[in-house]
Amino acid sequence: MAGCGVRWQYILGAALSGALLLTAGILLGHYAIYKEPQTPEWLHSLSRDLDPALLEDFMNQVEAARIGQNLKDLSSKPHMATTKGDEELVQLILKAWRDPQTGLDSAMEGQYEVFLSFPDPEKPNSVAVVMENGSQAFISQETEKNLTADQADRDVVKPYAAYAPPGNPKGKLVYANQGKMSDYEYLVQQGIDLNGTIAITRYGGAGRADKAINGAKFGVVGVVVYTDPGDINDGKASATETYPYSWYLPPSGVERGSYNSHFGDLLTPYYPAKALSLHPPSCTCSNLAGNPVAEAAWQGALGCVYHLGPGFRQDGLFPNSSEVQVNVHNYRRINTSSNVMGLIRGSVEPDRYVLYGNHRDSWVHGAIDPSSGTAVMLEISRVLGKMVKEGKWRPRRSIIFGSWGAEEFGLIGSTEYTEEFYSKLQQRSVAYINVDIAVFANATLRAQGTPPAQSVIFAAVKTPAADSSLSVYENWKQHFSRNSSVYGVIPSLGSLGAGSDYASFIHYLGITSMDIAYTYDRSKTSARIYPAYHTAFDTFHYAETFIDPGFTSHQTVARTAGNVLIRLADALILPLNVSDYGETLQQMYSVAREAFQADLTHHNISLDPLWAAINRFQAAAAGLNQRIANLREEANPSPLDVRMVNDQLMLLERAFLNPRAFPEKYYYSHVIMASRSSSLATFPGLADAYDNAKEDGLWGEVHKQLTIVIQVIENAASILEPVAE
């Protein structure tokens, strides 16, 4: 009887003569009275909500020191994709996720044969200045200087431009600023003939490959990309001002990178047929370029006046007739790359997935990129795994961790994963959380995501940071804020581009995605990115000395991302506020109206149906939020009523997909969030079609793209409206 929870105090006063009968009565009342069906054991668990105590327990268990140790282990050796170092980390992560005390339910390797590009160890790539007589006046260094011993590791890959095809193009040097279309156009306007030239461009402003693709359109035969200290070192360029004396990039530092034209495996490469060569340079070339002086915005911090070229100036270091030759000896091959996948099975809705991932491969030691993120992921998975192994917890929904391979070559591992399981992931994924570089700098949180991610991130950060009495939220707001038409001044959630492994989740599959990190105090640095990025100086020593001493910012990121993860996995009703999409759509509309309306009216294209669609969307979102509020007030909501609204919240993002909207943009199907060439923060297809129409007069394409946007917003609204009306 004790097992039935009889409250003995109610019957202690009963006469002894009645005791037996009373007992019989209790038994009859409990078992014999017809109750159908018997209360099933799942009744309780199906309506269980997020447990604040569990959340606090998690937050308390996340340890900075363990993250530091993870980071040390992960970055002890170079681990470029598919190398020995990478394979060792595969084993390290599998071991962690299979640990009997702190591991997950299961862990496995998913392998892909991926198309990669490496420098030839026998024939170093180089940039040379070649005089008229054929002799070399200058040749670039092969790799970084050995400053902290890490750079001497024999597995450090020499700086190279992955996927640059082999070749030795030669020509007059021109300085093309950031290699944007507008930069090349400016040079042409200055009367410079770009045909047959080698362009030297700074990192920044345009994607790596775009610098070359753009140049090719103007006849440029080779592109040299370098890191200007003005962009990354707050102007510091000398050896004594830079690493190991500060976090700034030493003069010998070279940023490696992939020059893939689109993400994913390139087996069928979408690459300009024209032979292009690309190579990071020594940075002494630029002050030698002759003729017109570059305008102020083009000047860098190499301590001299930048000229445009073509060719070298009369009285300079090299004879005026010298040319620059780019020597690329890269080879391409297909290697086996692994994703490591870890699973915690959901207790109530195992067919709902909360995804969390980061890439594993680096260019060199990759302490910050990506090991800071992996160190955080391993600490989150350790704490959650421990709670599961101890029997204290099992999430409502399944949690899937992914350690992606070959991200640096073009988000390959994560993209292959989404290609292999596209239906399953589209049908079942609640959201994807990406923590790549966890800590760029230790000043403030920085989060990017699609609008429904805002609410869950905000909920997770309204607690004090690890090393401060200020909440993460308040600190974030002090650094990056915006004035929301709905909420007033709030932290500013950035939008997702395609810079890390969230790209295929959001753009290809339409899964609500977010990227979480700690970053700079912008009042203290204007560095384009942390200076050791993609160089041989991105080491554990660099990270612990200059980026996050004590690893407290790592700890805050782990707590934040883990908190978001637990909320998404455990909340009875998904903490995604779809109304926030309405605000974004409205902003985009305002920008479009401001910029395009006059021309559109002139061409008989009306924005009114777009405005009507956005209003319908907002009304539908508000209606759904009201129904959710009502559901929360029900004492015992039906599990299927809860599932219904959760499916609406989860699947909204999918409704913004149209795989036929941008057939020329590989993988980009999300009509609202796709990439755009236009600089305006508005509907990408519409903005680009508008820009094109201004050039070529094809206003029909503008009308088509407007129709696509309207259709997708109407379609999305219908997802939020009552399901049976």
Next chain:
Amino acid sequence: MAGCGVRWQYILGAALSGALLLTAGILLGHYAIYKEPQTPEWLHSLSRDLDPALLEDFMNQVEAARIGQNLKDLSSKPHMATTKGDEELVQLILKAWRDPQTGLDSAMEGQYEVFLSFPDPEKPNSVAVVMENGSQAFISQETEKNLTADQADRDVVKPYAAYAPPGNPKGKLVYANQGKMSDYEYLVQQGIDLNGTIAITRYGGAGRADKAINGAKFGVVGVVVYTDPGDINDGKASATETYPYSWYLPPSGVERGSYNSHFGDLLTPYYPAKALSLHPPSCTCSNLAGNPVAEAAWQGALGCVYHLGPGFRQDGLFPNSSEVQVNVHNYRRINTSSNVMGLIRGSVEPDRYVLYGNHRDSWVHGAIDPSSGTAVMLEISRVLGKMVKEGKWRPRRSIIFGSWGAEEFGLIGSTEYTEEFYSKLQQRSVAYINVDIAVFANATLRAQGTPPAQSVIFAAVKTPAADSSLSVYENWKQHFSRNSSVYGVIPSLGSLGAGSDYASFIHYLGITSMDIAYTYDRSKTSARIYPAYHTAFDTFHYAETFIDPGFTSHQTVARTAGNVLIRLADALILPLNVSDYGETLQQMYSVAREAFQADLTHHNISLDPLWAAINRFQAAAAGLNQRIANLREEANPSPLDVRMVNDQLMLLERAFLNPRAFPEKYYYSHVIMASRSSSLATFPGLADAYDNAKEDGLWGEVHKQLTIVIQVIENAASILEPVAE
């Protein structure tokens, strides 16, 4: 206490002195023992399964006479899309679905502005024989003869080829059999120059538009399509052998039809740039064609020897120099077309839709096409609506009825509906049931569908037919059977093409679809289709006299389709057997191996990975079926466990979609079920790529299509596998 269902017999024997205490004990046992949470009211309904008594009640209530009356009402006037007759039927259906006693929960009109094509009432289209001097030796009749008064209705549209562009092409006549590519090639092999000719072709063998598109490739400037009595009348051609004396087509009958090159609205038409004109002819031309005699398979039943042409023979009806001129005066316009939508809200899973539809528009009176199907739909909705209004029943899942507009012009209404609500329908639809022509003839059931539809249709038809002691199933098996590798001899489920409104549901959205009808005894007729099809003789009189006297076959179709609908809407676990897909994939594989293997091996393309994928699929399907069987044995399965397997069953079909597989085939995304040019019943993309490679040597495309098939089957298998492994 009575309300609590106490079983008094258990306590009647108790001593009176203990009675009060006993009562207290029962109260304590029932209320005071801690049970949390309180048993919620939804507990019962969430696990309720299909009720056989309800199903039988439905079957009994379906009345043949009411269907007959519906059919009479629906076909009393011509109701071509968007005409007055069509609008009257919109109102008729809205009224039925809003009836207070027998209507649905709600009904509404969905309107689209669709691009249509009509003949000019002032300038009749015609086919003329024009002599050298310019005078007409013959001109075709304008419309059918008035045989039963129906044909005299002023709203009877004159026979025309919808979407044929206006024009007056003229040339020598050739007889091109069915207008297939092989037919035109045969003529060229006979030494006939097709350039500048007018081709006369029989209906059948190729799609309407294909006859013209094919001809254009050979220089044909106009195409005339006619109905050969050999194809539709079992050879009967004279007035006294045909309607109104029999069901055969009278000599004046002309089949109308749409010559759209793809389905859906044609606002951005995908049409050959070449001017083509098409028109149904008088059928006296053919025996006049001169020169070579057509081979046996090309001969028809006009009572004369068919020649090939070009031009007329020397001693014939027309001078040898005469040409044929096709005069088309069609005009195109955008009209408002309505879908009428009716809803029964689901009680437990309102966000799961069982869809049922048929088009409403006809070419003329359309008693059979489509009113036989609409008459059936209205009877089903009446019986179900009545049960709902009486409070006797509410389905577990929502039921959505659709009366589609403008099907005859190219499945326009249904396609626009799927375009407007694509995400919602993809995420929530269990299946789509189509009953267009309900009764072609009264001999046997004929069902088409994707493999998961087989199990639910079989379950529905294992009861006796309305007018027979034989079950519908047994009768069907006697007429159309196949030897299944799994089940032995069973009725043969046909595959879906794109001949009715299921097309966009299955091909564009990947929703499990089926089409149900009654059809011919093939031992008694070889008619290509019922002879009055698309003519002014498809009337209520024709239907009740020759097609289904007493409407018992209509009743059987209503019972069958309604039974399927109720099973899909009410079954706790969806009655879709996904294992049956495995058998289809295996059959397709066998055909591919037999036909392609030798050549593929020669080009280093292996079918082994395809076979492995199919085996994985079959194992996954068997595993899911086992888990379903286990779930059925649980006393109280969790509603979310049930939902999980139902989502796997429901969403499997979606996993066969790849919107990038056939970019040139508008709407066709279902990799397994897409249209194909190849005559082999195997994977369409693979088969067509193979045929092309045999011509052009592009074996890379074969490899690509094979990869697409393998990927989609692996992807589908992953949907059926356990969700968290």
